[in-house]
Amino acid sequence: MESQQLLEQTVSRIRAADEAAKQAAAHKLDRLTKPPGSLGKLEEIARQIAGITGELNPDLSKKAVVVMAGDHGVCAEGVSAFPAEVTPQMVMNFLNGGAAVNVLARHTGADVVCVDIGVNAELSHPGLVSRKVKMGTDNMAVGPAMSREEAVRAVAVGIDIVNGLAERGYRMFATGEMGIGNTTPSSALLVALTGTDVETAVGRGTGIGDEGMRRKRDVIRKALEANRPDAGDPLDVLAKVGGLEIAGLVGVILGAAVNRCPVVVDGFISSAAALVASRLAPLAAPYMIPSHLSQEQGHRVLMEHIGLRPILQMDMRLGEGTGAVMAFPVVEAAMKLMNEMATFESAGVSEN
Numbered sequence: 001m002e003s004q005q006l007l008e009q010t011v012s013r014i015r016a017a018d019e020a021a022k023q024a025a026a027h028k029l030d031r032l033t034k035p036p037g038s039l040g041k042l043e044e045i046a047r048q049i050a051g052i053t054g055e056l057n058p059d060l061s062k063k064a065v066v067v068m069a070g071d072h073g074v075c076a077e078g079v080s081a082f083p084a085e086v087t088p089q090m091v092m093n094f095l096n097g098g099a100a101v102n103v104l105a106r107h108t109g110a111d112v113v114c115v116d117i118g119v120n121a122e123l124s125h126p127g128l129v130s131r132k133v134k135m136g137t138d139n140m141a142v143g144p145a146m147s148r149e150e151a152v153r154a155v156a157v158g159i160d161i162v163n164g165l166a167e168r169g170y171r172m173f174a175t176g177e178m179g180i181g182n183t184t185p186s187s188a189l190l191v192a193l194t195g196t197d198v199e200t201a202v203g204r205g206t207g208i209g210d211e212g213m214r215r216k217r218d219v220i221r222k223a224l225e226a227n228r229p230d231a232g233d234p235l236d237v238l239a240k241v242g243g244l245e246i247a248g249l250v251g252v253i254l255g256a257a258v259n260r261c262p263v264v265v266d267g268f269i270s271s272a273a274a275l276v277a278s279r280l281a282p283l284a285a286p287y288m289i290p291s292h293l294s295q296e297q298g299h300r301v302l303m304e305h306i307g308l309r310p311i312l313q314m315d316m317r318l319g320e321g322t323g324a325v326m327a328f329p330v331v332e333a334a335m336k337l338m339n340e341m342a343t344f345e346s347a348g349v350s351e352n
């Protein structure tokens with residue numbers, strides 16, 4: 001199917017969460033042997049999963065973290081502490097099972113799906129999903145990062161991958177990414193879509209110093225000036241100051257929502273994708289499960305704009321999907337509590 005058509009069809013087919021299932025979950029949670037509400041966010045997650053899936057005890061055991069990899073022309077401006085070659089090198093590391101996300105995914109029983117959506121190198125590995133839209137974005141400080149058509153193609157890649165995984169029985173997804181320089185377009189998206197000031201929206205990424213921070217803020221101001229993205233048109237903003245892997249993750253989120261599957265959102269970069277997805281399809285927001293609060297400056301305000309409250313605070317600032325994969329067991333624990341705890345009646349415990 002043509003990319004634009006797949007995107008439009010996907011957005012139009014996302015359904016609101018199932019209110020009856022959410023109500024049933026709320027009722028069930030209140031019958032369990034605990035003071036009402038005492039399991040806090042675990043209860044919130046259980047209700048949300050019921051609303052997403054329409055079931056009180058869905059089988060979420062097949063789960064995948066989709067790691068989208070792409071390069072960034074804006075690296076030419078010196079916005080990262082690391083060189084751009086690290087992107088393809090880390091892709092090989094993911095494929096060989098040695099990155100942080102691989103370890104955490106093995107620990108939590110998730111599969112890692114690594115996608116080359118825009119790495120500026122020829123890559124080949126039997127485990128790689130090769131869906132390159134372009135050899136990295138262009139430098140957004142001087143012109144658009146990509147064309148609108150390329151952005152739409154990248155979003156469609158994400159949708160298509162999740163549709164394929166859902167067909168193979170995957171029922172829970174996490175967002176992951178790799179792309180040296182990608183905190184810069186993520187901050188630019190936050191500024192362009194919400195009007196957040198550049199000082200608040202820009203952080204140290206892989207660890208740039210004060211001079212690097214000044215440069216990064218200037219580059220973002222320059223990019224917004226050069227491109228003048230239209231805040232009312234999320235695809236325009238995504239194309240002009242976004243990234244290929246960010247666009248791919250927008251597709252992953254929309255794809256999860258249309259398949260009625262929860263999608264656990266990782267840190268700063270993934271959340272920038274989540275913001276774009278929620279602007280393209282407001283009904284997709286209830287399918288997003290926040291994972292952790294990244295140390296990256298700007299993540300808190302970004303989460304607030306989407307209306308998400310992170311579950312974990314681990315002082316992590318890595319990306320790759322690491323924080324999202326860490327939240328999988330919390331989601332699973334929430335569902336086990338709802339389904340395995342005794343009720344006041346069954347356990348013979350007195351109510352107030």
Ligand SMILES: Cc1cc2ncn([C@H]3O[C@H](COP(=O)(O)O)[C@@H](O)[C@H]3O)c2cc1C
Nearest residue numbers: 080082177178179180181182183205206319
């Ligand atoms: C070895 C290494 C592994 C990573 N894994 C994720 N990132 C993270 O850092 C990058 C974003 O930071 P910035 O915008 O400052 O370049 C992204 O690739 C992100 O996934 C990594 C970065 C490095 C160096």
Ligand SMILES: O=C(O)c1cccnc1
Nearest residue numbers: 267268269294317318319
């Ligand atoms: O929160 C993240 O996703 C993040 C933060 C800094 C660098 N890379 C990723």
